[in-house]
Amino acid sequence: MKRIVIFYPHIDEYGGIERNIIGLSIKILDQGFIPVLLCFYDRIKMDNYQEGLQVEMLGDHWNPLVKSKQLQRWLLKNKGSILGLPLFFSGKAGFYAAWPFRKSYTYALHFTDPPSLLKAEKEQARIIRYLSMPRTKFASWLTAKGVKCADVCLTMTYWNARELHQSYSRNFEVIYQGGVPPITGRHPFRKRCVGNTLRLFSICRLTHSKNLNWILLAAKNLQERFAAKGWFEKLEIVIAGKGPDLDKLIALTRDLKLEQHVRFPGFLNEEEVEEEYRWADLFLVPAKQGYGLPVLEALYRYIPVVQNRESRISEMLAENAWVAVSDDHITSFTDAIEAHVTAIRERYPDETLLKDLMTEDKWATRVGKYCTWW
Structure with missing residues (x-):
């Protein structure tokens, strides 16, 4: 059975991107494929959140070049079983895709937050100090390499897309994210702000x-x-x-x-x-x-x-x-x-x-189309 790969480098706690990954996994399973979460480490055991999600941990290392090579090696080794484009989540994923400065595999990049909302990465800071280059200049330059090499770039708002285009001179497709509506009838309509x-x-x-x-x-x-x-x-x-x-x-x-x-x-x-x-x-x-x-x-x-x-x-x-x-x-x-x-x-x-609010299922369907999963 074909596998669909999602790469998110470091999983420390359950947050927005982790929820996105679960939402995509649900849709992938519904379509009859196997969702594979590729990461360097997973400290919250994501497969406990979604039955059927396979987690592949590449192993952590102080040297990001080694980690990038581990990522490259896994993707090339498993190329024959991967359906469509692997989806890389976050600019941090683009950072690893940039090493060693050439495109050796295909991928889609989802830039969840633009640079103005991102915190500096400790790992990037270590490399920057080693190379004695200005921190922000080097981080932007390296991430831009990962953005440039992506087959498809996605983000969640036009606001983000405009900022990302200014930063990386690359067009980003916009897919509004959706959530999971409650079970029908669980929250019947009632008026708010009218009581004591x-x-x-x-x-x-x-x-x-x-x-x-x-x-x-x-x-x-x-x-x-x-x-x-x-x-x-x-x-x-x-x-x-x-x-x-x-x-x-x-x-x-x-x-x-x-x-x-x-x-x-x-x-x-x-x-x-x-x-x-x-x-x-x-x-x-x-x-x-x-x-x-x-x-x-x-x-x-x-x-x-x-x-x-x-x-x-x-x-x-x-x-x-x-x-x-x-x-x-x-x-x-x-x-x-x-x-x-x-x-x-x-x-x-x-x-x-x-009535027509965006939902997680609609979002996942559109992401899958851009990644040629279905």
Whole structure:
């Protein structure tokens, strides 16, 4: 049976790309093929997340040239059993494809986040120091080699595509990512923002780029604004997830005297996430990020959203009445929450506007076509 290969160099924790890989694996299995995840190491055991996914670990090494050779050797050895183009995820994958500066195999490259949103890689930094070249110049030059050699380049938004074209002089095909809608009937339509309690929900990794302090600062401000209008006897805020900013957020909650209004439940399993969605009135995304998949997951469940324009899924939803888009600062985000609640209470959005949202299955189907898997 033919195998479809996905290459993602280092798997340390379950995040957005790992979810993408699982989504693609589900579609590949449905089409009757074998999904193979190629990586240097997998610390979370991805095959436990999806039955039928085969994980091939090439082994880690301090020298990226050795790792690149391991990748090249595996792909050439297994060329006869690989269907279509192997899909390389992230600029980091392009970095390894660039060694040894010539194209020796075919592949498609999915650049999930553009350079402005990427953190410098430790491994790249070691090579750059060794070669005594400016860090950003060398990293950009090497990754550009991997981009140039790719047969197909993909990304998730036109915003990303424009930035990537400026960086690498290469056109990128845009495929909006989708999520997994809930089981039909599990979240029946009901009006939000109309009861005595306003429940605000956000879920993500608790890091600085997510701007989660905006939610707390906005809540403090909005308490007074809503009280002046006679709306909502109580405000409840749930910020779910784990990450390095948890202690700072707890401290800010205490400073703002919001302890009775805010919960930080940490990691939530699937049932717990569904329960939070069930009672949420607004889903909040203040983050600056390459996409923002949880926005779609909230909309599948008929939950209005307020999001930062710099969460780049905004380009797909900016004209949708279920979504309010703020500028990239706390004042605008706070005002957007107030305006969205006001608009919803005056005229509730039409649920038919959520009928044709992008889904993970549609996204995976299009990715597969570009990679000539089907």
